[in-house]
Amino acid sequence: MALKSIRQAINEALFQEMRRDPRVVVIGEDVAGGAATAGERDCAGGVFGTTKGLIAEFGEGRVIDTPITESAIMGAAAGAAVAGLRPVAELMFCDFLGVCFDQIFNQAAKFRYMFGGKAKTPLVIRTTIGAGRGSAAQHSQSLYHIFTSIPGLKCVVPSNAYDAKGLLISAIRDDDPVVFCEHKLMYDLQTEVPDEPYRIPFGEASVVREGDDVTIVALSRMVHYSLEAALALAREGIECEIIDPRTTSPLDEETILESLERTGRLLVVDEATPRCGLAVDIAALAADKAFAALKAPPKRVTAPFTPVPFAPSLEKLYIPSPERIAAAVREVVGYRR
Amino acid sequence: MSGPITALTMPKWGLVMSEGKIVSWKKRQGESFAAGEEILEIETTKITNVMEMPQAGHLRRILAAEGATLPVGALLAVIAPENASDTEIDAFVAGFAAPEAAAESASVAAPAPQMVEVGGRRLSYLELGEGEGTPLLFLHGFGADLNSWMFVQPALAVARRTIALDLPGHGGSAKELGKGDAAEMAEAALGALEALGVAHVHLAGHSLGGGVAAFLACRRPEKVKSLSLLASAGLGPEINAAFTEGFIRASRRREAQEALSLLVHDPALLSRRMVEDVLRYKRLDGVERALEQVAEAWFGGGRQRLDLRDEIAALNLPVQVIWGREDRIIPLAHAEALQGKLPVHILEGAGHLPHMERAEATAGLLEAFASV
Numbered sequence: 127m128a129l130k131s132i133r134q135a136i137n138e139a140l141f142q143e144m145r146r147d148p149r150v151v152v153i154g155e156d157v158a159g160g161a162a163t164a165g166e167r168d169c170a171g172g173v174f175g176t177t178k179g180l181i182a183e184f185g186e187g188r189v190i191d192t193p194i195t196e197s198a199i200m201g202a203a204a205g206a207a208v209a210g211l212r213p214v215a216e217l218m219f220c221d222f223l224g225v226c227f228d229q230i231f232n233q234a235a236k237f238r239y240m241f242g243g244k245a246k247t248p249l250v251i252r253t254t255i256g257a258g259r260g261s262a263a264q265h266s267q268s269l270y271h272i273f274t275s276i277p278g279l280k281c282v283v284p285s286n287a288y289d290a291k292g293l294l295i296s297a298i299r300d301d302d303p304v305v306f307c308e309h310k311l312m313y314d315l316q317t318e319v320p321d322e323p324y325r326i327p328f329g330e331a332s333v334v335r336e337g338d339d340v341t342i343v344a345l346s347r348m349v350h351y352s353l354e355a356a357l358a359l360a361r362e363g364i365e366c367e368i369i370d371p372r373t374t375s376p377l378d379e380e381t382i383l384e385s386l387e388r389t390g391r392l393l394v395v396d397e398a399t400p401r402c403g404l405a406v407d408i409a410a411l412a413a414d415k416a417f418a419a420l421k422a423p424p425k426r427v428t429a430p431f432t433p434v435p436f437a438p439s440l441e442k443l444y445i446p447s448p449e450r451i452a453a454a455v456r457e458v459v460g461y462r463r
Numbered sequence: 464m465s466g467p468i469t470a471l472t473m474p475k476w477g478l479v480m481s482e483g484k485i486v487s488w489k490k491r492q493g494e495s496f497a498a499g500e501e502i503l504e505i506e507t508t509k510i511t512n513v514m515e516m517p518q519a520g521h522l523r524r525i526l527a528a529e530g531a532t533l534p535v536g537a538l539l540a541v542i543a544p545e546n547a548s549d550t551e552i553d554a555f556v557a558g559f560a561a562p563e564a565a566a567e568s569a570s571v572a573a574p575a576p577q578m579v580e581v582g583g584r585r586l587s588y589l590e591l592g593e594g595e596g597t598p599l600l601f602l603h604g605f606g607a608d609l610n611s612w613m614f615v616q617p618a619l620a621v622a623r624r625t626i627a628l629d630l631p632g633h634g635g636s637a638k639e640l641g642k643g644d645a646a647e648m649a650e651a652a653l654g655a656l657e658a659l660g661v662a663h664v665h666l667a668g669h670s671l672g673g674g675v676a677a678f679l680a681c682r683r684p685e686k687v688k689s690l691s692l693l694a695s696a697g698l699g700p701e702i703n704a705a706f707t708e709g710f711i712r713a714s715r716r717r718e719a720q721e722a723l724s725l726l727v728h729d730p731a732l733l734s735r736r737m738v739e740d741v742l743r744y745k746r747l748d749g750v751e752r753a754l755e756q757v758a759e760a761w762f763g764g765g766r767q768r769l770d771l772r773d774e775i776a777a778l779n780l781p782v783q784v785i786w787g788r789e790d791r792i793i794p795l796a797h798a799e800a801l802q803g804k805l806p807v808h809i810l811e812g813a814g815h816l817p818h819m820e821r822a823e824a825t826a827g828l829l830e831a832f833a834s835v
Contacts, residue, residue, distance in 0.1 A: 324748060
């Protein structure tokens, strides 16, 4: 099986779904890669290269470059979805959510409910998350917890190329709006990916590593940092189980709780800020439904409650590191009442 | 000197195995063991398997603790006569060469499945070994793939060319099917052999693949040197529909685990990786429909449609039947009914997957048959 990067996996999923279903269209800023410039079409395929080649095969009718206006992109895509297309709309950075939030959470997310189930909104919003590129406070946030908190939206946060392809195909074939969060620093990360199309169901966590001492729940880039920490901890005799929920809405509570029944210890690692986020959500889940099994208080490793700093030294400190994760695990494992 | 001192090392079961985990020792340090006796359990990425000793000996010193994960070739224990001195054992352990280089070069050289086109259909196969003798063709069971032979194919490949095929609708082969019945599968297998320049074969088939192998042998006996049927379809009407239906329906880990646990005599042997590999296959576009077609063609209404008992008994070529004592998919009675007509080998401590649960014993039986 061929090794493919997350960028290639996403590109392949888009190609295969657009070939399979003529209702699938792509819309966003620069998705055709410079269609507005004479003779320069398809030069890049979006700022991260994920839509490269689509304009050449599917043309301007299905690969729609837009002006720089997120509210128009999301409004047009939500409307097209209820009207019968299956748009994949691009929100270049999730940080731009503010100007199109009404179209997403108060329109797209509500249609099925408010029309008594008679309307479908098969809309995918692809967006990017994550700090570490020196992109400063307005292009570095991880805001999936905001999408996760809205009923009517589904939210996907993949950590590898195999999951990215299967989850994106599931998102495109889903009849509800799905926000698909890609980490900006992980596009070149490779795993084995089948050439054929395949679907990964939402709400099914992946157990990335098995261990009996502590349960680490992590998303996106933090899965890899947790693995790095787990390797170091294994040399100390601490075996970490690492669970990647893959989708934050729906969330696979069962896999997390089952693991906690065995380990009795929880660490949640989240690149997002600490208030009202996934780390809080999952820690509350443990306190609510696994209290009797807990041997130590649930612990969280997150970014601090500040904007993402631009200064490289501060940005490095901002992002949870394998060292911080390992230290937190030692604390949880060493806890005595 | 008090007789040979030998090393017991981490075995390499299958091509992709690079390390194994010591689950438990079945003999204690200082105990003796007989030829063929099980000495320890080792967990691989697919399944936990027992290691059997080829000849009698004395487990003089255990070096690998239970729970330890060690690379292929690592020293697990020292086999030596009781009267060997501790100094001799110490010297042997100290002089044992680290296996790192060997393990590394083995993983680099691991051959990959290839593709062959037969009648406009892509078929995936794994070819291992070479030699003068008649090649051996492996045919897997329902919902499985060529990897199910990973523990026995390398052993058989030492002396001959071996080919493990992904049947149509399975593994890396094309998922589009006609009826998905024995005739279609046998035709695909024959086409693959022709494309690969193989005139005659020893056939080994498991479960549904056993049905395909038997069908092929009955229709084209001139192509087949011998037939080994493992927990095979086509030998009676009964089959556990809870497995076939559960397997088709399973889209989540829990459901897949439940269905797969019926395959083995001890569900604890199934690794998470094996369940994940099955899910990865089942998620591919077209697989669910292919499995439904195959199930309908073979086991529609919960009964096996193919019955080759009389034809197999009348075949003018060597046929053997291998079954796990605790098979919960196809009843052991199908094998027992053939006792007296054909050689029937019933393996203890195995369910429906004798070639994975009792890999060494199964490989030995296949080797004996393919060597004639």
